Amino acid sequence: MKMNGARILLECLKLEGVDTVFGYPGGTVINLYDELFSFKEIRHILPRHEQAGVHAADGFARATGKVGVAIATSGPGATNTITGIATAYMDSIPMVIITGQVPTALIGNDAFQEADIIGITRPCTKHNFLVKDVKDLATIVKKAFYIARTGRPGPVLIDLPKDVQIAQTEFKYPDTVEIRGYKPTVEGHPKQIEKAVSMMLHAKKPVIYVGGGVVLGDAGAELTELAERFGFPVTTTLMGLGSFPENNPLSLGLLGMHGTYYANMAISNCDLLIAVAARFDDRVTGKIATFAPHAKIIHIDVDPTSIKKNVRVDLPIVGDVREVLGKMLKVSEEQGDDVKQVKEAVGPWIAEIDGWKAKHPVTYQPSSTIIKPQYVIQRLRALSEPDAIVATDVGQHQMWTAQFFGFTKPRTLLSSGGLGTMGYGLPAAMGAQAGFPDRQVIVVVGDGGFQMNMQELATLVQNRLNVKIVILNNNFLGMVRQWQELFFDKRYSSTCMELPIDFVKLAEAFGATGLRADKTDQVDEVIKQGFATAGPVLMEFKVAREEKVLPMVPAGASLTEMVLAS
């Protein structure tokens, strides 16, 4: 059957299993939106800014594991997506972004609302396509989804000129996809896997260091089984939180700049480091020269470029993390007695780590009057549902959430780790709620980041996306303020927000519910009421203004050079 390009795109999305898209109409996608008007299989959610639309698609993807889809018009619509795309690219989130483009005949003419979005997004997408002929459209969409979700996932952009949306052709969706330059390695090399298990069997002070790839690769169960079988302690990056339950005695929590004392000590003293789908980011390693100085390093990653990019690696294994961990489990099964022995042999090491845990637990100075932000996070954990999804923005509240929430399930933390995008949290939570209408979705934000995308309150109310917003309001851009306090002699240059906003009234102006707590004894009451109230709720907590995120490893210092809370 002949169809126009706009309809073909929608049919392709349907066949890819897409049921929700986030998009903003405009001149060069008006034909697409006209088709969407009567296309009932896809729910379209209208954000109030294209950046938020892309973050929402990102949050949807992180929470559900499906490919997130966002639509924007050409020119300013497309350029507004950049921060969202770059955020997803840094954290390897599978997404397809569709942008309108001026008609093919006008491309390059500086036409109205024209931007070279293919050129602009080349360094922040996994791949991008300009569709020049409607006959290529179905194949390109097929390729885009395949590239977005396979290998190391990432955002793929399709630029769709207006005339291609109007042009007609026969629609046939290809069954298979063949890209000769793209063949991700799935299975790890069997010899390397055997070697890795053998190295594990000889370790005395091992640490498993887990990155976001374990969440993205749905390998949490395999990881947990492997760690428990060997009795090896596990530390995770921000992106890896949730892949290994933090209430497991082997959990060391977060490592790196704001990691736990014991995770950073364990890294600095281990003799074997097993990096699982992590990329040795500078916020994790601190000074490279003193990172895991005594350790042999095994690095498992689906992306060969991640291996040996920042640190030396003794044993690289390229492959899908779930596949590789599964094989390691299988290989180690055949060596049951040796595994038991190594579990015993690491006993003293676990005792040493437990000593560090007792010496410097993750802690803060509580207060019965002024609300401590860490306390709010602890109470959120206690009062929220066990499978609640928590999005964060970027800054101090993000680190406190990472330190104090205690994540136990994969895909329950949505946070911009790599790019560190302020403004991410609220729209990401919105996307997650669209993916899981019946689950509790909470977003923890600072007063700064919230103001970067607070227009999305309208989207929440309009679409009955019942996100519970938690603002830790210190009236500061707190993380930068903390750096200024520690490293710039308390010269608080442009970090005080000064204007006290009435966030409760703001929420009410959008038709949401607003609640506020000023004192510690009001915290539980506000959280309980917020969770019990139907619809989107904004809960503002006036927190201790100059509280710091600790421990802290100053940028570029060794992991052992921590500034501690106690």
Next chain:
Amino acid sequence: MRHTIAVLVENEFGVLSRVVGLFSGRGFNIDSLTVAPTNDESLSRITVVTRGDEQIIEQITKQLNKLIDVIKVIDFEPENAIEREMALIKVSAEDDHRAEVLRVADIFRAKVIDVTPKSYTLEATGAPSKVDALLELLRPLGLKEVVRTGPVVIGRGAKGWRG
């Protein structure tokens, strides 16, 4: 260390900018770069000369391989490869220098492709080091303009890459 890397890519618009953007975005050097279609017209071959220690070169080849439009990457070892580039050289040639330019050109088997009363234009091919040596000898005679293609490279022996 200098490396000559050949990259087989899809012959499509925008592919060259993906390759070049990768180098600039990640701070890798490009000493020279050539690109042209191969005998399979769906493919182009890029030859890029770059510099870096072992770790950087490993990153460059891995990052190139990661590009969806890149089909194959070969980091040629000098002893197993032949490199050639072409240079067009306009050199002043007046009075007693006219004969000297021709003598030098002859030694390097460079061809004269344009002549004026004041200049010769030479066409020279060879390994980059040979072109360097030729330029070194011509420089004192007065170089007016030099255009170099940058090297292309092919492996020694009977085995060829398809495309």
